[in-house]
Amino acid sequence: MSDFDLHHHGDREVGDGLVDLAVNVRLPIPPAWLRAELAAALDDLAAYPDSSAAAAAVAVRHGRDVGEVLVTAGAAEAFTLLATALKPRFAVVVHPQFTEPEAALRAAGHSVRRVILAGDFVLRPESVPEEADLVFVGNPTNPTSVLHPAATLRALIRPGRLLVVDEAFLDAVPGEPESLASQALPGVIVIRSLTKTWGIAGLRAGYVLADPTVITLLRAVQPPWSVSTLAAVAVVACSRPAALAEAELLASAAVADRAYLVAGLRALGIEVLGDPRGPFVLIRLPEADKVRLRLRESGFAVRRHLPRPRHHPPTPRRPRPPNHRRLLHCPRRRPARCRHNVISQFLRDRHLSTDGEGYEPSATNAAAVPTSTQAPSTSPVIPPSRRTQRASSTPVTR
Numbered sequence: 006m007s008d009f010d011l012h013h014h015g016d017r018e019v020g021d022g023l024v025d026l027a028v029n030v031r032l033p034i035p036p037a038w039l040r041a042e043l044a045a046a047l048d049d050l051a052a053y054p055d056s057s058a059a060a061a062a063v064a065v066r067h068g069r070d071v072g073e074v075l076v077t078a079g080a081a082e083a084f085t086l087l088a089t090a091l092k093p094r095f096a097v098v099v100h101p102q103f104t105e106p107e108a109a110l111r112a113a114g115h116s117v118r119r120v121i122l123a124g125d126f127v128l129r130p131e132s133v134p135e136e137a138d139l140v141f142v143g144n145p146t147n148p149t150s151v152l153h154p155a156a157t158l159r160a161l162i163r164p165g166r167l168l169v170v171d172e173a174f175l176d177a178v179p180g181e182p183e184s185l186a187s188q189a190l191p192g193v194i195v196i197r198s199l200t201k202t203w204g205i206a207g208l209r210a211g212y213v214l215a216d217p218t219v220i221t222l223l224r225a226v227q228p229p230w231s232v233s234t235l236a237a238v239a240v241v242a243c244s245r246p247a248a249l250a251e252a253e254l255l256a257s258a259a260v261a262d263r264a265y266l267v268a269g270l271r272a273l274g275i276e277v278l279g280d281p282r283g284p285f286v287l288i289r290l291p292e293a294d295k296v297r298l299r300l301r302e303s304g305f306a307v308r309r310h311l312p313r314p315r316h317h318p319p320t321p322r323r324p325r326p327p328n329h330r331r332l333l334h335c336p337r338r339r340p341a342r343c344r345h346n347v348i349s350q351f352l353r354d355r356h357l358s359t360d361g362e363g364y365e366p367s368a369t370n371a372a373a374v375p376t377s378t379q380a381p382s383t384s385p386v387i388p389p390s391r392r393t394q395r396a397s398s399t400p401v402t403r
């Protein structure tokens with residue numbers, strides 16, 4: 006059981022006629038070239054899907070062996086596969102964080118320790134308990150938009166520990182700095198999503214990059230044919246150099262939009278938290294929930310930080326062309342009293358969108374531990390019958 010609704014996501018905030026600033030998908034529809042490829046693949050739907058070409062494309066894109074790739078029905082499926090396949094004794098989720106990793110762990114019967122980052126949301130490796138044998142971190146993190154240095158993440162590697170880095174938004178950061186996706190680090194599992202950048206949340210496309218031992222475990226619990234033919238086509242198409250170049254342009258545009266938004270928010274006296282590097286920002290307001298509702302009345306659906314669902318007033322309005330400038334100039338932005346104080350914002354295609362996940366801060370777990378980057382030995386989190394020598398090899402950077 007959790008103390009709040011772990012399944013509350015931005016799609017619950019959107020409504021008819023509202024400018025969607027709550028769901029963190031960048032494009033309102035997939036690009037024309039991708040739609041054309043998907044349309045062409047419709048003729049293949051009679052056959053059961055085969056994601057091997059998609060896995061090969063991902064392997065080439067990240068310079069990994071194909072055995073280190075598992076294509077999934079979005080990043081979300083990867084959380085469930087990990088929670089189902091692994092047997093952690095001490096699972097840690099670093100918060101603030103997308104809530105699905107914790108939800109998946111709990112649904113699989115695992116207890117979860119939260120490490121809550123405070124203040125600037127900088128991750129300090131010593132805040133993760135040494136005994137943790139499974140650690141989930143987002144990079145950049147939803148909802149803080151903070152990008153953790155790769156060196157910090159590598160400092161979390163421990164013998165007997167699996168480190169899961171959710172890079173669902175890293176393709177929205179120009180150059181994909183701090184990514185571990187192309188590094189075959191023992192004990193490190195990277196999750197990627199294609200749904201945000203390419204406007205295909207409804208298609209479900211993502212993948213896992215990890216040691217073949219882990220990939221084998223996950224594959225064993227993945228439902229048959231869970232990656233559809235169209236999703237597999239999308240993975241191949243979005244892994245091509247031309248698509249990567251396009252994603253890079255989108256990411257660069259989001260940087261400019263974010264700078265405009267942050268400057269505008271600060272000019273309004275609104276606190277922008279952390280050092281946002283993703284396509285969304287987290288802000289703190291004295292009475293954010295009422296501001297959220299007023300934005301809703303003004304035609305903007307934004308993501309709340311609240312730990313529990315609330316009734317939304319009926320507010321549909323005719324949408325005008327949405328953009329981040331309109332939000333900043335929204336006439337009904339004056340805050341009113343409310344006990345909840347954080348909402349987050351997301352930039353989408355020169356528009357503002359929002360994203361954020363509720364969490365209840367509790368005591369940060371601080372344990373002084375060495376920040377070794379030694380390779381893990383065999384991991385107790387992996388059932389013994391599944392371990393291989395690979396997990397105890399020296400970290401290799403590709």
Ligand SMILES: Cc1ncc(COP(=O)(O)O)c(C=O)c1O
Pocket residue numbers: 029078079080081082103143146147171173174197198199200201206210211
């Ligand atoms: C940080 C993060 N990871 C993963 C996901 C899920 O991605 P997908 O649509 O690929 O399942 C989301 C969705 O919002 C997210 O915010």
